[in-house]
Amino acid sequence: MxxxxxxxxxxxxxxxxxxxxxxxxxxxxxxxxxxxxxxxxxxxxxxxxxxxxxxxxxxxxxxxxxxxxxxxxxxxxxxxLARTYQNIVLGHVTVEEAILLGRHHLTRAGFLRCALRTPGARAEAKAARQSVHHLAEMLGLADSLHRIATELPYGDQKRVELARALAAExxxxxxxxxxxxxxxxxxxxxxxxxxxxxxxxxxxxxxxxxxxxxxxxxxxxxxxxxxxxxxxxxxxxxxxxxxxxxxxxxxxxxxxxxxxx
Amino acid sequence: MTTIDQTTSRPTQAVIRGVALALIGVAVCVAPLYLDTFWLRTGLTVASAAVGAIGLTILVGTTGQLSFAHPFLMAGAAVTYVTLADNPVNTAHLGLGLPPAAAAVLAIFAAGALGLAASPLASRLSGIYLGIATLSLVFIGQHILENWTAASGGFFGRPVPPMSLFGLSLADSPTPPVLLGVPLQREELLWYLSAAVIVVAWIAGRNVVHSRVGRSLAAVRDSEVLAATNGVNVRSAKRGAYIASSMFAGAAGVLFALTTGSVAPETFNLGLAISFLAMVVVGGLGSVAGACMGAAFIAGLPLLLQEFSDQLPLIVQTGEAGGMQASTATSYLAGALIVLCMLFEPRGLVGLATRGRSLATRALRRTRILTSRATHN
Amino acid sequence: MSHLTSLLLNGLSTGAVYALIALGLVLIYKCSQVVSFTHGTLVLLGAYLVGTMDDASGFIVALLIAVPVAAGFAGSINLTLLSRRAGAPPVSLAILTIGIDLVVLSVLTQQLGSNVLNISHPWGETRWDLGVASMSANRGIALLMVAAVAVSLYLIFTRSPWGLAMRAVSEDTEAAALMGLSRTTITTLSWATAGALACIAGMFMAGPPTPGVTTTVAVVALRAFPALIIGGLDSLRGAIVGGLLIGVAESLAAGYQHELQFMGSGFAEIVPFLLMLGVLVARPSGLFGSREMTRV
Incomplete structure (x- = not known):
């Protein structure tokens, strides 16, 4: 429920x-x-x-x-609970990275595991990327994944913002x-x-x-x-x-x- | 538009990068066999600065938290190392006689602990507020060091016991190890140690920046509210960034102590804090490679100017009149570069490099298109 | 008793100088959300200007020239450099001011070397006897000066059109634009005012009981930052209270240094910074600063 x-x-x-x-x-x-x-x-x-x-x-x-x-x-x-903003802040990152932020609370690796790139951290990152790719597919952003988010047309930026919120499931x-x-x-x-x-x-x-x-x-x-x-x-x-x-x-x-x- | 051309350039880029890294690796390994002491010392100074700068760029560049505390943290680690490693029998100061390698690791953790101790500030304050708060750590740190002479050696400082790894003391010796016919003395041995530390710091720094954690830190920088509503615990992210940055500073502090051979409270002043900021800004905020380039520039320059002062216009030796001292000249340059970077290229040297590369790629692509058109026609 | 009274008085008068500097910092912050790390050096610049012209033209003329020059210099820093990056992240702007500081301080260090410039304040070494205690006339006048500046800033902010515009800018850019004043004009005016205050502060700081103008002035001026933070970045009232508080704390720590021996020698110099850390832990937005609306 x-x-x-x-x-x-x-x-x-x-x-x-x-x-x-x-x-x-x-x-x-x-x-x-x-x-x-x-x-x-x-x-x-x-x-x-x-x-x-x-x-x-x-x-x-x-x-x-x-x-x-x-x-x-x-x-x-x-x-x-996830939310989007009217005034989008995406930062100077690729679309993929921007959406990945939404997966933050579904992933676990901390400073040490990230610094060492432990197998666990890598597997987790890979899985997160995959789910982001699925989402991008659904929202029609698959071709833009490696572009800088802020350089997309406005309508696409809005969809990135939506994708980020959806990524949090x-x-x-x-x-x-x-x-x-x-x-x-x-x-x-x-x-x-x-x-x-x-x-x-x-x-x-x-x-x-x-x-x-x-x-x-x-x-x-x-x-x-x-x-x-x-x-x-x-x-x-x-x-x-x-x-x-x-x-x-x-x-x-x-x-x-x-x-x- | 910044599109990454995935079809052709990625493998090519990887090959070029691999070859470049291998060349650099070989150069670093053979360099001490050919360079004289001055160049080795310059390299060591740059290395210690670079390790610290990598930590600072994660804090200032990636997380957007201003900090002047680097000298304080470096001093903490340096003094911890000296105190733990010094032989209690021979020293006039505090000494616990631990194996130097253990002392170095503990010193890095000590810097981390100092960072943790500052976390009530580091986790709650943002940006400039943290900057001003950490300003006080520089002054308080110097005060403690100047007064706690048993550990710090006071005004004159205290000598640093040499590092020793696997039974090999990284110091001058009458029977040094020999590599390709070149005796490896203190500077040569420290060079290899520094190179190893830099590689570790570089990889760790890059991994953090390009990871889940790095993303959360960047989100905190762009907007704390945005980060929080995307599930980032903003306070613990800021605390973590501060502690991580502190440990880099700690490693830098230990390297610095080993390189200079003595620690003196006076060294760890506000000027050093500003130099570190200059490094990360000039290199390009948030970039690990940039931090290293910035360190090479800002830490290396005064030594070079000093060494070659007689061949350079305007620059004079310390104490001479009628010109500019190397340190003053560096201040001018560092200041001017910070201003220029902030006005025209906030991504610093790395930004310039990227621009250059994209110009080159564009030119290349244009010629490719032109030639393909020509063949089609 | 009279020892304590004189410590308090001296503390207040030292604090007055910090307050002058901190007031400038608050003005700049309110109008442009910039924390100026150039300010310690602007204080030194002010003192230096007065000190160099003093010999040839006398104190009054030197001051009358130095204040507008310092104001103009500070204003031009904003006009030529900072305003070009208006709206950039505050940390970037702060770093920009650090860069400016490095350049200006290098010039001044180069000019001054290890020399001491003397300023021939007309009140010289005079001490005012206030019955229970005495204080140097120099610092007494600084205290009066702060009172005068505080009153005039209050009047300017509440009565004059540009004061109102300044308030409008700190709250809403569009409202200020409607009043016919550009953001750049307002921020430049705030920098100029801050530069003038820094110059006056420098003049007092280089007078008795301290020896003349040395590069140390720029370092001592950094103690205005604790004053700024304790009061709250955006509160003029806070800058004054913070400045006075810092001055008194420092003076008490120096006056009771024998009793505070266990804290190490030179403890008085770091008292402002310890105080700042204490306040920040308890109240991150300072005593009078406006609080962050959002919670994360």
């Missing part, structure tokens, strides 16, 4: 500003849960809370059996704006890809997205944030016709302050 991710009455304050105000969200296993809302609604903050990066001012967040607010992020990854995958900055064609491709991945495994997905079209076609459940509060929660169809949601989407255009990794 998939691990459960749940936040209850979470408030996050930056000084006088409440980025999240009494937000509760429950991600049901196996679904695709979309978090939507206008810029500055607190979506990124929520993601940072869910992935253990931001401390909460009050409230509880639980993943599997872990208290997320007290666990360091790498422990959450080990428990089956998560039970719950947090996707921070997976199609932001893409053109229409790329968006369709990515949507299809996510649907395929979801259909193939039993990965629970949580995604933050602006693109309503994508959300409506993909999500099984929607939570709408505005000014740090949940204004609607339910099926995509229910949310899309919710009057408060329409008002929030039509009526606001304040500048975003996105969190970079």
């Amino acid at each position: 998939n691990a459960q991710l749940r936040a209850e009455q979470v408030t996050v304050s930056f000084g006088a500003v409440k980025a999240l105000d009494d937000v509760s969200i429950s991600v049901s296993p196996g679904g695709i849960h979309a978090v939507i809302g206008p810029n500055g609604a607190g979506k990124s903050t929520l993601f940072n809370v869910l992935s253990g990066v931001y401390p909460v001012t009050s409230g509880t967040v639980v993943f599997a059996d872990l208290d997320v607010t007290k666990s360091r992020p790498h422990k959450l990854v080990r428990a089956g 998560p039970e719950v995958l947090l996707l921070d704006e997976p199609v932001a900055g893409m053109n229409g064609h790329e968006k369709d491709e990515m949507t299809e890809l996510l649907a395929t991945i979801h259909a193939r495994g039993d990965t629970t997905m949580v995604l933050v997205e602006h693109d309503m079209r994508m959300v409506l076609s993909l999500a099984t459940h929607c939570t709408v944030l505005d000014f740090g509060r949940v204004i609607a929660d339910g099926s995509p169809a229910y949310v899309a016709s919710h009057p408060e949601v329409l008002r929030a989407y039509l009526g606001s255009a304040h500048a975003p302050r996105e969190v970079t990794p």
